[in-house]
Amino acid sequence: MAKIKLAKSKVEKLVEICKSFDNKGSELINVLHKAQETFGYLPAEVQETIARELNVSVAHVYGVVTFYSFFSMVPKGEFPISICMGTACYVRGAEKVLEEFKRQLNVPVGETTEDGKFSISCLRCVGACGLAPVVTVGERVYGRVSAGDVADIIKEYQK
Amino acid sequence: MEKMIKLIIDKKQVEVPQGTTILEAAKGIGIDIPTLCYMNLGDMGIEHNPGGCRICVVEVEGRRNLAPSCNTKCGDGMVINTHNIRVLNARKTVMELMLSDHPFDCLVCAKSGNCDLQSMAQQLGVRELHYKGEQSTYKVDYSPSIIRDMDKCIMCRRCETMCNEVQTVGALSAVNRGFQSVVAPAFEMDLEKSVCTYCGQCVAVCPTGALxxxxxxxxxxxDLADAKKTVVVQTAPAVRAALGEEFGMEPGTLVTGKMVAALRQLGFDSVFDTDFAADLTIMEEGTELLDRLKKHLDGDKNVKLPILTSCCPAWVNFFEHHFPDMKEIPSTARSPQQMFGPIAKNYLAKEMGIKREDMIVVSIMPCLAKKYECQRxxxxxxxxxDVNYSITTRELANLIKQANMDFKTLPDEEFDNPMGESTGAGVIFGTTGGVIEAAARTAYEVYTGKTLEKVDFEALRGMEGIRSATVDFDGLPLNIGIAHGLGNARKLLEDIRDGKSHYHAIEIMAxxxxxxxxxxxPLHHGDSSILKKRAAALYREDAGKAIRKSHENPYIIKLYEEFLGKPCGELSHKLLHTHYFDKSNDIEIE
Structure with a gap:
C-alpha cells in the first residue's frame, strides 16, 4: 500500500466507513459510495486505504472505481455543472450547450476548472424532459437552455 | 447420484451430469469447439470461463441468441449445433471485430507462431477484414521482467485469473469500460511500481503478444561477440527438463547434455550449472536451519521458526510486498542464481586470471522474476x-534456432568444472518439494551424525498445492510444509501470522x-500432465547421479576449504546471504 498522504482524521473516517460494512470485500461498492459522499471524490489515497481495510487489492478497487461513471477520482467544483444528454435534451441541442460550457470554462467533461469553482459532467435524464435541454448547477435546475444562456449562467456563480 | 441430462449436439445423443457446460459435453464426444479466452487449469481447480470473447458460441435451437459454450450449462432436451453457417459466420465476425483493434505487426511480434489469436484467426479461415474501426494506443510498459503492450490485449482476462485467483498477488485488474477497458495495475501505473512479483504466470497464459x-x-x-569479455553461463535445473519441448521432443525428455553442447556452440567460454550453486545453497540454508532449530530446541525465544526457503525471487517479492512484517522468517541464504554470481566473479575469475569487470555471468532460467533479481x-x-542478466528457457530455444543448430542431433556434452559439478540434491531444486528434500538429505546427516540410507523422501514429492510431512531426524520429528503457487503460500503465511503453524521448515515456490x-x-497451455513429466525427469536425473547429497559434492568441499571457510561463516555471509525489504510502502502515486 502506498504511503497514506491523507490527514489522520480522514483515514479514521474511512476506517469507520469500512467498519460499518464489516470490512467485507463484497461491500466495496457501498463503501465507495459512502466514501465519495464523505470526501466528494475518490483520490488514490482513499482507494488505497479502502483496499487495505477491506483486504482487497488496490487494482481491484481502482477497477471498480473506473468502471462506474458515478465514481470520480477528481474533485468536483464548488459549483458542479451537469448537462443532460438524455434523448429529449440531446435532440433539442444539449450538445451545443455542452460545447459552450466546455469552451467558456476551458475544461473537458469530467474535470474541474483550475480555480476549483466549476466542474462539468454529463448525465442521463433528470426527469424534466419538458424543460429540455436541461442543465443543473448544484441543486438548481435550468430549463430550455441555449448556448446563448451559458455565459449568464456562469456569471451568476462568479460573483 | 448426480442427475443426468440428455441433449443432442451436432445430431449426436449425449448424456452428461447436470452442471456440465456445453463445451465439456461436446469435448466428451469428440467435438472440439474453438475457444480463445477460456482456460482450464484442471489440477489447480481453476476454470476461467468469462464467456468474454464469444469465439466458442454455438446455436441452441429455440434460443434467439447464440450461446457461449464455455459457460452455458447443458439443459435437458437441448439441441445444439456447433458448426452450422450461422455459428461459423458469427465466429468469423467476432474474430474480425477483435482483429479490427489489433496491431498488424505479426511478422515481428514476439508471440508470432505461438499466439492463440493468430492461430484462431487461421483456424476460422479469416482471410479478409471487413471492419475498420478505432485502434487502442497504449504506452508500452517496460518492467525489468515483463513487457506489457496493451494494444495487443484482447481482454480475455486470463492474466487476471492467474494474478488474482491462483497467485493472489492482486497486481492486475480490468479497468475502465467499453472500448477503453484494459487490464492494468492500480491507477494504470507501471508494473514496476505495482505489487507485481514478476512470477510471470500472466505471461505464461497470455494468448497474444500483450504480455x-x-x-x-x-x-x-x-556479449558473446566481444573478444574482451569472458562469458560464463549457469543453467537452472528446470531448463533441462523442458527445453526439448521447443524442438518437438516429448515433455519430460532430459536434454542436459544437448543443452550443454548447444551453449558451448553458442560461444560461451564456460558452461556451468546452477545446480552447483544449489548445492552451495543447501550448505548455507541447511546450516542456518539447523542453527535456528538447535537454538529453538534449547529454548531460545528470540529464534523464529519455521524457516522459509528463499530461492524463489517471485516469492521473495511476494513477502516483501504482502507480508513485510514477516521478513525475518525466510532464510537469508541467497538464491542459487545469486550464489553462483559472486562465486564466479570473486573466486572463479581469480582462478581464471581475469578481472571481475571482464567477466559476464549469464543465467538460463525458467523464470521471469530472475531477470529482476539480477538487477537488485x-x-x-x-x-x-553479480549475475549480469538471465534469459529464459524460451529465449534460449530461440537462440539455438538462430544459431542453426539441429538440437535433437547434438551430441551430449558435460558441464565444465569446477562450477558444473552437482549432486542429485541440486537437480531437484527445479520442482516443488525438491529444495526441502535436498535440505533434508544434508541436514539429517549433519544433525544426527549418521548416514542417511534412503535419500528419497517420497512424502515430500507430488503436485498437491500444499503438502506436509514429518521427517524423522533420529527421534526428532521435523515438520515440513511445502507450498507452490503464491495463493497456497499465502495460506501458510497467514497460518504463521495467526500462530497456527506447526512447521519447522517450509519450502515455497511461486x-x-x-x-x-x-x-x-515453454508454454504448457494449462496441461498439468506436462508439469508432472518435467518433475519426473528431474527425479530421474537425481536418481542417476553418483552423489545425491549436497555436502558430498567434492567441488563444494573444495570451495569451502580454499575460499569460503565454513558455511554461514564471515565470507559466506558477505557473499552468499542477503536481507529483505519492506516494500509495502513502495507504491508511488502520481
Missing amino acids: TEKDHTNQLIR DEFKVDGDP CPGGCIGGGGQ
Missing part, C-alpha cells in the same frame, strides 16, 4: 551485477509445479 518477457538475447549475442541493488558490486512451471518455460 511478454523482457528479452535479453540481443544483449547476449553482443544488493546483488551488485559498484554497479556491476509458480505452480515449482520452477518447472515457471513463467519462462
Whole structure:
C-alpha cells in the first residue's frame, strides 16, 4: 500500500466507513459510495486505504472505481455543472450547450476548472424532459437552455 | 447420484451430469469447439470461463441468441449445433471485430507462431477484414521482467485469473469500460511500481503478444561477440527438463547434455550449472536451519521458526510486498542464481586470471522474476551485477534456432568444472518439494551424525498445492510444509501470522509445479500432465547421479576449504546471504 498522504482524521473516517460494512470485500461498492459522499471524490489515497481495510487489492478497487461513471477520482467544483444528454435534451441541442460550457470554462467533461469553482459532467435524464435541454448547477435546475444562456449562467456563480 | 441430462449436439445423443457446460459435453464426444479466452487449469481447480470473447458460441435451437459454450450449462432436451453457417459466420465476425483493434505487426511480434489469436484467426479461415474501426494506443510498459503492450490485449482476462485467483498477488485488474477497458495495475501505473512479483504466470497464459518477457538475447549475442569479455553461463535445473519441448521432443525428455553442447556452440567460454550453486545453497540454508532449530530446541525465544526457503525471487517479492512484517522468517541464504554470481566473479575469475569487470555471468532460467533479481541493488558490486542478466528457457530455444543448430542431433556434452559439478540434491531444486528434500538429505546427516540410507523422501514429492510431512531426524520429528503457487503460500503465511503453524521448515515456490512451471518455460497451455513429466525427469536425473547429497559434492568441499571457510561463516555471509525489504510502502502515486 502506498504511503497514506491523507490527514489522520480522514483515514479514521474511512476506517469507520469500512467498519460499518464489516470490512467485507463484497461491500466495496457501498463503501465507495459512502466514501465519495464523505470526501466528494475518490483520490488514490482513499482507494488505497479502502483496499487495505477491506483486504482487497488496490487494482481491484481502482477497477471498480473506473468502471462506474458515478465514481470520480477528481474533485468536483464548488459549483458542479451537469448537462443532460438524455434523448429529449440531446435532440433539442444539449450538445451545443455542452460545447459552450466546455469552451467558456476551458475544461473537458469530467474535470474541474483550475480555480476549483466549476466542474462539468454529463448525465442521463433528470426527469424534466419538458424543460429540455436541461442543465443543473448544484441543486438548481435550468430549463430550455441555449448556448446563448451559458455565459449568464456562469456569471451568476462568479460573483 | 448426480442427475443426468440428455441433449443432442451436432445430431449426436449425449448424456452428461447436470452442471456440465456445453463445451465439456461436446469435448466428451469428440467435438472440439474453438475457444480463445477460456482456460482450464484442471489440477489447480481453476476454470476461467468469462464467456468474454464469444469465439466458442454455438446455436441452441429455440434460443434467439447464440450461446457461449464455455459457460452455458447443458439443459435437458437441448439441441445444439456447433458448426452450422450461422455459428461459423458469427465466429468469423467476432474474430474480425477483435482483429479490427489489433496491431498488424505479426511478422515481428514476439508471440508470432505461438499466439492463440493468430492461430484462431487461421483456424476460422479469416482471410479478409471487413471492419475498420478505432485502434487502442497504449504506452508500452517496460518492467525489468515483463513487457506489457496493451494494444495487443484482447481482454480475455486470463492474466487476471492467474494474478488474482491462483497467485493472489492482486497486481492486475480490468479497468475502465467499453472500448477503453484494459487490464492494468492500480491507477494504470507501471508494473514496476505495482505489487507485481514478476512470477510471470500472466505471461505464461497470455494468448497474444500483450504480455511478454523482457528479452535479453540481443544483449547476449553482443556479449558473446566481444573478444574482451569472458562469458560464463549457469543453467537452472528446470531448463533441462523442458527445453526439448521447443524442438518437438516429448515433455519430460532430459536434454542436459544437448543443452550443454548447444551453449558451448553458442560461444560461451564456460558452461556451468546452477545446480552447483544449489548445492552451495543447501550448505548455507541447511546450516542456518539447523542453527535456528538447535537454538529453538534449547529454548531460545528470540529464534523464529519455521524457516522459509528463499530461492524463489517471485516469492521473495511476494513477502516483501504482502507480508513485510514477516521478513525475518525466510532464510537469508541467497538464491542459487545469486550464489553462483559472486562465486564466479570473486573466486572463479581469480582462478581464471581475469578481472571481475571482464567477466559476464549469464543465467538460463525458467523464470521471469530472475531477470529482476539480477538487477537488485544488493546483488551488485559498484554497479556491476553479480549475475549480469538471465534469459529464459524460451529465449534460449530461440537462440539455438538462430544459431542453426539441429538440437535433437547434438551430441551430449558435460558441464565444465569446477562450477558444473552437482549432486542429485541440486537437480531437484527445479520442482516443488525438491529444495526441502535436498535440505533434508544434508541436514539429517549433519544433525544426527549418521548416514542417511534412503535419500528419497517420497512424502515430500507430488503436485498437491500444499503438502506436509514429518521427517524423522533420529527421534526428532521435523515438520515440513511445502507450498507452490503464491495463493497456497499465502495460506501458510497467514497460518504463521495467526500462530497456527506447526512447521519447522517450509519450502515455497511461486509458480505452480515449482520452477518447472515457471513463467519462462515453454508454454504448457494449462496441461498439468506436462508439469508432472518435467518433475519426473528431474527425479530421474537425481536418481542417476553418483552423489545425491549436497555436502558430498567434492567441488563444494573444495570451495569451502580454499575460499569460503565454513558455511554461514564471515565470507559466506558477505557473499552468499542477503536481507529483505519492506516494500509495502513502495507504491508511488502520481
